[in-house]
Amino acid sequence: MSLLAEDTDVADLGLRWKPGFQTLGTAFLTHLRPTPLPDPYWVGHSESAARELGLPADWRQSDTTLSALTGSLPIADTNPFATVYSGHQFGVWAGQLGDGRAILLGETESGFEVQLKGAGRTPYSRMGDGRAVLRSSVREFLCSEAMHALGIPTTRALCVTGSDARVRREELETAAVVTRTSPSFIRFGHFEHFSANERYDELRALADFVIDRHYPECRAAERFGGNAYAALLEAVSERTAALMAQWQAVGFCHGVMNTDNMSILGLTIDYGPFQFLDGFNPRHICNHSDNGGRYAYNQQPNVAYWNLYCLGQALLPLIGEQEVAIAALESYKTVFPREFERCMGAKLGLADTRDGDRGLIEGALSLLAKEQTDWTIFWRRLSQHMAGADAQTVRDLFADTAGFDAWLLLFSERHATVPQALAADLMLATNPKFVLRNHLGQQAIESAHRKDFAGVATLLKLLETPFEEHAGQDAYAGFPPDWASSIEISCSS
Known part of the structure; x- marks a missing residue:
């Protein structure tokens, strides 16, 4: 029976809902309602995400929608729930975890799950309060939409709503709720949970659900002797490898790549202590809580494979033979370098890479890391140079101008047989002018704390079209101020 059966006041968002994850049964989830927050207000919203979800054009005009997306008013035809999962955190088995502050409303007929993050305690909150703060909610909202605009697979964020209700972290902060959407929020940790507890019937039901909904081609796969579960592991490995290549190419650091933060669909999920690189330091650690540097920028591809190995261990009762599971993981080792080279080739204006291009790519990375x-x-700037700007604008970035000039000569020689206009177009459509740097997010957050949300809206507009020039907005694309390096982002949110 729906938890909303006795409610007379419910919000109708204009969406049609269908059975989804909840059909797996109570072993996988707990039905509960969000905990209301007082006097909610809009902080930011994405019309792009609203259109993808299928919301009506006037969706934000109703106070009932505001209340509903803050968790203060039930939504018609939904039966909210939180899911259980387990996982490895910083390489250590953490046991049972689960949606500690995220409550899933359901799945729309268009195939998107809708989730409220920060909507109150659940049975899986452990010692937490089930809330999210405005600071982290604004960051997740902006970065979700920024990654989508960059063409990187990600969950999305429809909106952020705020409240003056207080939440204690290192200090008292105000509460907020992010409405997130995704084709699925299932994580590696969901599989680990049932496998670790030897609940193999539930493990099989979960795997079948994921295959039937998202990887139907695995049923017909001839590889692995028709083993659909091995084919699933291989497909997830390949999607994850492609995602890592895109992260590395755009300079994105996730910061907390625990197995419970890894999407079974190869999406970027759970934006916590993330960062886009400022200066290129391959060993950069963006998470202040990551004392050992496990999730440093240059470690992300290896950590992803480690996490996939954990997923393989979890699926082993279904796959049957360890050799088959290991074979299913092997494609990661070929897909990641291939996709990384493709992504970096595009950054260099090369639609097709050749054998010798790896040296050009590694030369650029070495040059950037040195300084x-x-x-x-x-x-x-390199893209703009290809489009006709003086090379001096790029040369000015280096103290070792001789080293840069030597590399630029190789770059120019490689482009001798490539149409310059096509290369320029590819580079300008691949190398963004605007990314969500930490200091930009911090400035928007500080304004939002004063209930000035114009900064959030302006930044969102730029991040939704990051490859455009946006005349008059160069300040958002400039070098970070000195104080940016002192910003500390941790797992606390």
Whole structure:
């Protein structure tokens, strides 16, 4: 029976809902209602995400929608729930976890799950309060939409709503709720939970659900002797490998790649202590809580494979033979370098890479790392140079101008047989002018704390079209101020 059966006041968002994850049964979830927050207000919203979800054009005009997306008013035809999962955190088995502050409303007929993050305690909150703070909610909202605009697979964020209700972290902060959407929020940790507890019937039901909904081609796969579960592991490995290549190419650091933060669909999920690189330091650690540097930028591809190995261990009762599971993981080792080379080739204006291009790519990375040159600005200026700007604008980024000139000569020689206009177009459409740097997010957050949300809206507009020039907004694409390096982002949110 729906938890909303006795309610007379419910919000109708204009969406049609269908059975989804909840059909797996109570072993996988707990039905509960969000905990209301007082006097909610809009902080930011994405019309792009609203259109994808299928919301009506006037969706934000109703106070009932505001209340509903803050968890203060039930939504018609939904039966909210939180899911259980387990996972490895910082390489250590953490046991049972689960949606500690995220409550899933359901799945729309268009195939998107809708989730309220920060909507109150659940049975899986452990010692937490089930809330999210405005600071982290604004960051997740902006970065979700920024990654989508960059063409990187990600969950999305429809909106952020705020409240003056207080939440204690390192200090008292105000509460907020992010409405997130995704084709699925299932994580590696969901599989680990049932496998670790030897609940193999539930493990099989979960795997079958994922295959039937998202990987139907695995049923017909001839590889692995028709073993659909091995085919699933291989497909997830390949999607994850492609995602890692895109992260590395755009200079994105996730910061907390625990197995419970890894999407079974190969999406970027759970934006916590993330960062886009400023100066290129391959060993950069963006998470202040990551004392050992497990999730440093240059470790992300290896950690992803480690996490996939954990997923393989979880699926082993279904796959049957360890050799088959290991074979299913092997494609990661070929897909990641291939996709990384493709992504980096596009940054260099090369639609098709050749054998010798790896040296050109590695030369650029070595050059940038030597002086910790700004990642985004270098690639954008190089793109503009290809479009006709003086090479001096790129040369000015380096103290070792001789080293840069030697590399630029190789770059120019490689482009001798490539149409310059096509290369320029590819580079300008691959190397963004705008990314969500930490200091930009911090400035928007500080304004939002004063209930001035114009900064959030302006930043969102730029991040939704990051490859456009946006005349008059160069300040958002400039070098970070000195104080940006002192911003500390941790797992606390």
